[in-house]
Amino acid sequence: MITPQAITPQQMQQILQQQVLSPQQLQLLLQQQQALMLQQQQLQEFYKKQQEDLHLQLLQQRHAGKPSKEQIMAQQMAIQQQLLSIQQQHLLNLQRQGLLSVPSALTSTLAQGLIPAELQQLWKETADARQEEKRRGDKSPSPPKTQILNHHSSTNGHHVHRESRHHCRHSNRSQGAHPLYSHGVCKWPGCDAVFGDFQSFLKHLNSEHALDDKSTAQCRVQMQVVQQLELQLAKDKERLQAMMAHLHVKSTEPKPAPQPVNLVSNLTLAKATIPKTSPSMSLSQSATAPSTPLTSLPQMPSVIIPTSLHSMGPIRKRYSDKYNIAMDQDIVQNKEFYLSAEVRPPFTYAALIRQAILESPEKQLTLNEIYNWFTRTFVYFRRNAATWKNAVRHNLSLHKCFVRVENVKGAVWTVDELEFQKRRPQKITGSPLVKNIQSSLGQNPTLSSLQAAMVDSSLPLYGSASMGASSLKALASALHEDMSSHDHDEGSHSDSSLELSPVPTL
DNA sequence: CTATGGCTAAACAGAC
DNA sequence: AGTCTGTTTAGCCATA
Structure with missing residues (x-):
C-alpha cells in the first residue's frame, strides 16, 4: 500500500515536529483536514448513490426481463470513470486552493525542511493544473463533470468549492484571477475571511498567509492531501483498466472470498x-x-x-x-x-x-x-x-x-x-x-506484492473514496497525536486504525 | 548477548 | 504390525 510517494502518518508527525506550531495552529490544520474528509465523504456518498441507482436498475431489469451482464459491467465502468473524473477535479481544486499562492511567497527563502526539488515539483504540478484548468475554461467546460459536482452541492462545510470553481473561472479575468479568492471569501484552507474587494483580499493574503511556519505547515499538509488523492486516483485508474481488461478477456468470475475482520x-x-x-x-x-x-x-x-x-x-x-x-x-x-x-x-x-x-x-x-x-x-x-x-x-x-x-x-x-x-x-x-x-x-x-494486493483487496470494491478519507483521517490523527502529548502509550498507536471509517457494503 | 517462547521435527514408549 | 496417544529432546527463529 505504502509507496515511496506516500508519507506515513509517522513521517507526517515527524515533519510536523520540526515545526514550531501552536496548538491553535495545529487545531486549524486539523479542522482543515476534517473539512477535506467531509469532501471525501461526499464523494463516497455520491458513489454509493450511484451504486444504489445501479442496483435499482438491475432490479428493474430483472423484473422486466433477463439482465444483461454486459450492461451491468458497462454501467459499473461508467461509474468508475465518473469517479475518476470527480477525483481528478477534486485534485485540481485542492491544488489550486491550497498551493497556488506558494510560489510567490517562496522565492525568497525556502522553509525549513522543504526540499527544493519537492517544491519545484509542486510548483510544476500546480502550474500544470492551472494551465490545464485555464485551457479548459477557455474552451468548453465539460458538462458531465459539472453535473456530477452539482450532484452533491447541498452539503455543508467551509471547503465546499465546487460552485466557487465556476465562479472563479468567470471572475478570474475581471478580478485578478486568484484561485484563493472566491465569492469574496479567502479560500486559504481554514481561513474563510470575507472581503469586499480583491485588493483587500490581496492585502490579507500577504499579511496573514505570508511565508511563516504556519503557512508552511499548511502547505505541507496540503501536499500530503494532494499526494494521497493522487495515489488514490492512480489506484482507481488501475482498477478501471483492470475492469476494462476483464471485459475484453472474459474469464471465469472469481468468487469474492470472505475477508477477515481486522x-x-x-x-x-x-x-x-x-x-x-x-x-x-x-x-x-x-x-x-x-x-x-x-x-x-x-x-x-x-x-x-x-x-x-x-x-x-x-x-x-x-x-x-x-x-x-x-x-x-x-x-x-x-x-x-x-x-x-x-x-x-x-x-x-x-x-x-x-x-x-x-x-x-x-x-x-x-x-x-x-x-x-x-x-x-x-x-x-x-x-x-x-x-x-x-x-x-x-x-x-x-x-x-x-x-x-x-x-x-x-x-x-x-x-x-x-x-x-x-x-x-x-x-x-x-x-x-x-x-x-x-x-x-x-x-x-x-x-510481498501478493500480500500487498491482499491488503489492497481488503478494501471494498469501489471503496476508493472511503480509502481517501481513511488516509486523510490517519493524517488528521497524526496531527491530533502531535497536538496531544508525545508520551502516548502503545494503544494510542492504533487509534488511526480504529478510527478508520467504516466502508459501505455495496 | 542472553533468556524465553513458539514451532517443527523426530525419537521413543505404551496402549489398542 | 500398524496406528494412536503422549512424552521428551533438539534445533531454529523471533522477541524481550
Missing part, C-alpha cells in the same frame, strides 16, 4: 480489557447462524490485515493467549474467512487448543476432538496433518495449563485457566498496524 485492532481493543475466561460466543452457536457480511459488524473497524497466506510458511508473530477476547472474536467473526482461505490463524497452538477446549460444552476434549476442531475451524489445518497434530500433542504435553483427565471412556484434556494466565504475556510494541504490514511484507519478498 485482528490487529481487536488485539488493541483487548489490551484495554480484562482477559476473559470464557468465550463470548461459541463457534458452534455461530455455525448455525446465517453468515453475515463481516463489514456489517458495526463495532469492527474495517481495516483488514491478513497475517499470512497460503503457502507462506509459518509466521513468527503470534498473538497469543492474553488476548483471548480478540482471539475468539477473531475466530468467530472470521469464521468464513478461515474456512475459505487457507490462512494460518495468528494464534499459538496453545491458544488454539485452549479455545477448542473452552468451546466444548463440557470444557474438555479428547485429543481427537481437538484435532477435529482444528480441521473444522481452519482450512489451513486440513493440510500437513502430521506436522500440526504433532505440534498439538507436543503443546498438550509441554504446557502445564493443559491437564489430562482420565475418563471412563479414556482420557480428555482440560484447561487450567490459572496456569494459562500465568504464562508470560506477549507484548506487542509499536504500531501493530504498521508493524504487521511491515513484517508480513518483509518476510517473503517474493510474496
Whole structure:
C-alpha cells in the first residue's frame, strides 16, 4: 500500500515536529483536514448513490426481463470513470486552493525542511493544473463533470468549492484571477475571511498567509492531501483498466472470498480489557447462524490485515493467549474467512487448543476432538496433518495449563485457566498496524506484492473514496497525536486504525 | 548477548 | 504390525 510517494502518518508527525506550531495552529490544520474528509465523504456518498441507482436498475431489469451482464459491467465502468473524473477535479481544486499562492511567497527563502526539488515539483504540478484548468475554461467546460459536482452541492462545510470553481473561472479575468479568492471569501484552507474587494483580499493574503511556519505547515499538509488523492486516483485508474481488461478477456468470475475482520485492532481493543475466561460466543452457536457480511459488524473497524497466506510458511508473530477476547472474536467473526482461505490463524497452538477446549460444552476434549476442531475451524489445518497434530500433542504435553483427565471412556484434556494466565504475556510494541504490514511484507519478498494486493483487496470494491478519507483521517490523527502529548502509550498507536471509517457494503 | 517462547521435527514408549 | 496417544529432546527463529 505504502509507496515511496506516500508519507506515513509517522513521517507526517515527524515533519510536523520540526515545526514550531501552536496548538491553535495545529487545531486549524486539523479542522482543515476534517473539512477535506467531509469532501471525501461526499464523494463516497455520491458513489454509493450511484451504486444504489445501479442496483435499482438491475432490479428493474430483472423484473422486466433477463439482465444483461454486459450492461451491468458497462454501467459499473461508467461509474468508475465518473469517479475518476470527480477525483481528478477534486485534485485540481485542492491544488489550486491550497498551493497556488506558494510560489510567490517562496522565492525568497525556502522553509525549513522543504526540499527544493519537492517544491519545484509542486510548483510544476500546480502550474500544470492551472494551465490545464485555464485551457479548459477557455474552451468548453465539460458538462458531465459539472453535473456530477452539482450532484452533491447541498452539503455543508467551509471547503465546499465546487460552485466557487465556476465562479472563479468567470471572475478570474475581471478580478485578478486568484484561485484563493472566491465569492469574496479567502479560500486559504481554514481561513474563510470575507472581503469586499480583491485588493483587500490581496492585502490579507500577504499579511496573514505570508511565508511563516504556519503557512508552511499548511502547505505541507496540503501536499500530503494532494499526494494521497493522487495515489488514490492512480489506484482507481488501475482498477478501471483492470475492469476494462476483464471485459475484453472474459474469464471465469472469481468468487469474492470472505475477508477477515481486522485482528490487529481487536488485539488493541483487548489490551484495554480484562482477559476473559470464557468465550463470548461459541463457534458452534455461530455455525448455525446465517453468515453475515463481516463489514456489517458495526463495532469492527474495517481495516483488514491478513497475517499470512497460503503457502507462506509459518509466521513468527503470534498473538497469543492474553488476548483471548480478540482471539475468539477473531475466530468467530472470521469464521468464513478461515474456512475459505487457507490462512494460518495468528494464534499459538496453545491458544488454539485452549479455545477448542473452552468451546466444548463440557470444557474438555479428547485429543481427537481437538484435532477435529482444528480441521473444522481452519482450512489451513486440513493440510500437513502430521506436522500440526504433532505440534498439538507436543503443546498438550509441554504446557502445564493443559491437564489430562482420565475418563471412563479414556482420557480428555482440560484447561487450567490459572496456569494459562500465568504464562508470560506477549507484548506487542509499536504500531501493530504498521508493524504487521511491515513484517508480513518483509518476510517473503517474493510474496510481498501478493500480500500487498491482499491488503489492497481488503478494501471494498469501489471503496476508493472511503480509502481517501481513511488516509486523510490517519493524517488528521497524526496531527491530533502531535497536538496531544508525545508520551502516548502503545494503544494510542492504533487509534488511526480504529478510527478508520467504516466502508459501505455495496 | 542472553533468556524465553513458539514451532517443527523426530525419537521413543505404551496402549489398542 | 500398524496406528494412536503422549512424552521428551533438539534445533531454529523471533522477541524481550
